[in-house]
Amino acid sequence: MMNFIRSIIVILLFAAISSCKNDDNGINSEPPRDLGEVAVEDNDEIIAFLETHFYNYEAFEVPPPDFDYQIVIDTIADGNADKIPLISQVLSRTISVEDKDGIMVEHTLYYLIARQGTGENPTIADSVLVRYRGNLLDDSQFDNSNVPLWFDLA
16 A cells, blocks of 8 residues: 555656646846947937927916926927927937946937026035936836935035
């Protein structure tokens, strides 16, 4: 009887092991692409976005006392075809980003000054109190701060 039970256990164990498929051949993921190549593609997408979108610049020209200073971006279409595209309003500068191999790749950083502040500009010795929201080109949000945060400029 004991041999019979051992035989059954060995058969079940063999069946369990042999029935497992080798379907986990590792993770099938694309290797990382060259950062310089991706930067060119991303820049083309950003320029296309800036050429076809505008922000609520008219609200910033003479803001009412209760204005919330929120930038609202919309697509230039039939009803607002006369709006100034963002590409005509943004400033840009070149920044260098290090890739995984230590190679510096140049990127274009686009930024918008919706309303120039008055008074002194912050220096490297200062800190600034900000609220911010970061959105991708498809308008999905990737980061935000609903409460003001201090950032050291050093």
